[in-house]
Amino acid sequence: MTADLAPHDQSAPEALNPRERPPLAPTTPPMFGSDAIAETLAALNIPYIALNPGASFRGLHDSLVNHLGNRTPQMLLCLHEEHAVALAHGYAKVTGKAMAVAVHANVGLMHATMAVFNAWCDRMPLLLLGATGYQDAARRRPWIEWIHTARDQGALVRGFTKWDDQPGSPAAARESLLRAKWLSESAPQAPVYVNLDVDIQEQALPAPLPPANPADFLPEAGIGASASQIAELARLIRRAERPVLLMGRVSRCARAWAQRLCLAEGIQARVLTDLKIGAAFPTDHALHAGTPGIYADSTALSALKRADLIISLDWVDLAGLQREIFAGDRPRARIVQVSVDSALHRGWSMDYQALPAVDLYIRAEPDLLVADLNEALGLVAQSAGIGAPVSAPAAQAVATEQLSMADLAHGLRKCLAGREVSLTHLPLGWDGALWPLRHPLDFLGSDGGGGVGAGPGLTVGAALALRGSSRIPLGICGDGDFLMGATALWTAVHYRIPLICVVANNQSFFNDEVHQERVARARGRAVDNKWIGQRIADPDVDIAGLARAQGAIGHGPVETAQDLARACAAALLDFDQGRVAVIDVRVTSGYTPSMMNALTEPERTEP
Incomplete structure (x- = not known):
């Protein structure tokens, strides 16, 4: 004492x-x-x-x-x-x-x-x-x-x-x-x-x-909805024919995951999830609309356009999503916002996003509200179907030239099939269809503020929390992100925190190449110059060597599907022996269509 x-x-x-x-x-x-x-x-x-x-x-x-x-x-x-x-x-x-x-x-x-x-x-x-x-x-x-x-x-x-x-x-x-x-x-x-x-x-x-x-x-201070608010939301749900649930900022709790699954299945709601935040709903479930991404894809947007009730469970940017769907018009669907985030809205940072149009605002924590709503609707959550390990991907053609992000995901899933994996970080070019998420710890979300360089440190911290569990912490970082944060791995090695870090290395700050192309096209200038001041080459950075300098095991650069399979198997063995492994994988540059649309769409003037 x-x-x-x-x-x-x-x-x-x-x-x-x-x-x-x-x-x-x-x-x-x-x-x-x-x-x-x-x-x-x-x-x-x-x-x-x-x-x-x-x-x-x-x-x-x-x-x-x-x-x-x-x-x-x-x-x-x-x-x-x-x-x-x-x-x-x-x-x-x-x-x-x-x-x-x-x-x-x-x-x-x-x-x-x-x-x-x-x-x-x-x-x-x-x-x-x-x-x-x-x-x-x-x-x-x-x-x-x-x-x-x-x-x-x-x-x-x-x-x-x-x-x-x-x-x-x-x-x-x-x-x-x-x-x-x-x-x-x-x-x-x-x-x-x-x-x-x-x-x-x-x-x-x-x-x-x-x-x-x-x-x-340190009293418990959960914020729940009132009985009248629960009753009103239940009434809206019973009247809805095409409800949609936006699964936003929720916890990593498996019980809360089961409650969300119960609600969606019980009311037959289509569900959207978001790669800016952690896994909130099984992404290969029949009710999941489209694939998760930084921005919603066309299938998800179509489900929202047809909806007569949209329930946001603390969606990160509800107003931005409304703009994508309705282009400034008043949404036809009834919209419910469930969030306590307004308590943090102040004047310095604009991270609170634009002001959404809502019909009912419920100041409550989503996890608490969903549990109360299920009770009001007579729905009972089951724990079955939670926590399935990584599945082997469907067969696909082996890349004969430079690996794509899809090739990278395919190789990783094939090597890690049957193991429980937590994706601790993903690059901007990731397609949510590449890796089904079936457990709240399958994906932990992005860096939050868009600060390049966070990926390695986030992976080390997540690996510390997962240390001793059955889960493999797998951080997939862009090359720019890794190079800014690589020395974070020294801490993992020093304190015996095993993890796997894969560098999706397109040898560029590619996001800014896209922006420079947009500016050049708008001004009628040379698009071919977009790479200047962006490419990380001449000389190439020895990423595997940089990992070894921190005491980690470095693999690569990997340039073929066969080399990727060998490097993944070796990194998995490193992890199982308690080591930190880094794989440098050379990949082509590119984004999903929804990401490209968001980066290249014309500037809008709001009414």
């Missing part, structure tokens, strides 16, 4: 790198502010804290190692702050829980901002800890502590965090951490930031803090 906190779960996660777990010293009361802060993190049962070291939180660092023995939380050393946050983001995608990250002063926070924004747009929980030099200017060391001290450090991330604080004492820091974790994990989930003054960490405690039980301050 800690000296200043009530009893908590003393079980510590397995030492990922036993060399970094020192012998536990005899139990002593907390002597410094940072000891109390570290004990609070332990009492909150936060298993890991990812970090890139910094002097501003040296007090907390010491307390985590020498007071708590690097047990709960266990440190995860990362080579860049963006990787540390991306790792926590990936962990949250699997668990729905906030992992801790520590970033150094203003400079570390500035490094981390892109990854924080990704987690914000993805509505994922994250406990971000910062630190700053002495607020008392008379105590600052010359030069370095001045440039690393900010008046309002939280302002750097206030536009894309749910809450931030800079507590003024160890006792206030404890309360701040309790509030931060509760806020981050309560719907709508989002990152939070707590900034710790050096003095608060390093001051000696005159006495232990009064006991406090974290459970007393």
Whole structure:
């Protein structure tokens, strides 16, 4: 038991790198502010804290190692702050829980901002800890502590965090951490930031803090619909002949998945899903309309045009989808929006998207509403049919020239058939028809904010959460994404976190080639020049060599279907032996038709 906190779960996660777990010293009361802060993190049962070291939180660092023995939380050393946050983001995608990250002063926070924004747009929980030099200017060391001290450090991330604080004492820091974790994990989930003054960490405690039980301050705070709202929605469903369900931001919970399946089958609704977010419904189910993608395909749009009732379960961009279908006209179908996301809508970021037209707005968490709605409709969810492993693909012609994205998916599915796989990241060129999703952990969603470079870190974090399970974490990254985030893999190797990362390498920042082609055509200029300033060649980057430089096993470059089969088999063996494997696969450039339409359509002027 800690000296200043009530009893908590003393079980510590397995030492990922036993060399970094020192012998536990005899139990002593907390002597410094940072000891109390570290004990609070332990009492909150936060298993890991990812970090890139910094002097501003040296007090907390010491307390985590020498007071708590690097047990709960266990440190995860990362080579860049963006990787540390991306790792926590990936962990949250699997668990729905906030992992801790520590970033150094203003400079570390500035490094981390892109990854924080990704987690914000993805509505994922994250406990971000910062630190700053002495607020008392008379105590600052010359030069370095001045440039690393900010008046309002939280302002750097206030536009894309749910809450931030800079507590003024160890006792206030404890309360701040309790509030931060509760806020981050309560719907709508989002990152939070707590900034710790050096003095608060390093001051000696005159006495232990009064006991406090974290459970007393972390109440369940689910947001459900009212009985009248459930009754009204049930009435609309009973009257509908062609209902459509938009499966948006929902949890990775298998029970909630079964409830969604039950609702769709019970009311015979067509279903749309979205590759911007994690798997929400079996994509090879007879009721699934079209294939999931970043943008809806023609089959999905056709189902929506015919619908007389559209129910959005926190769809990411409902207004954008309406625009695609109705081109600015008022939708003919009755539209119901189920979401609590408006609680995060503020002025700095436009990630809340355009304002949709709705007939009924229900401020509730989709998972809770679906369960209540099933009860009102007399539908009983079954667990059968959940969790089917990867299936072998239908036979297809072997590529004789450069591999396509379809060839890549075909080879991976053939090698991994019969295994449970979690797709931790997918490139923009991915076609949702290439890989059926049958379990909430089959696909974890995109990076959230469109920040290139997140894929490797997200994969490491997801692999950490899946470590010891039957699932294979498989991250498929574009080459640009991998090159920006490759050093995140060092953390996976160092802490024995097995995973497979496949680089779909088209040797280009191809998205921008498409944009340059669009501009050139609009201006009547040379389209053939679109590759300049985009191609990653001359020289080719040794991606497998870069992976080996982090301690991973590198395979490739792979250029034929036969080589892909061999590389996949070798990478699977690497994974089963507890290693990190990377495959460099040279693929042709290209997007799905719906993606190309979205990138190349003429600019629209709204009425």
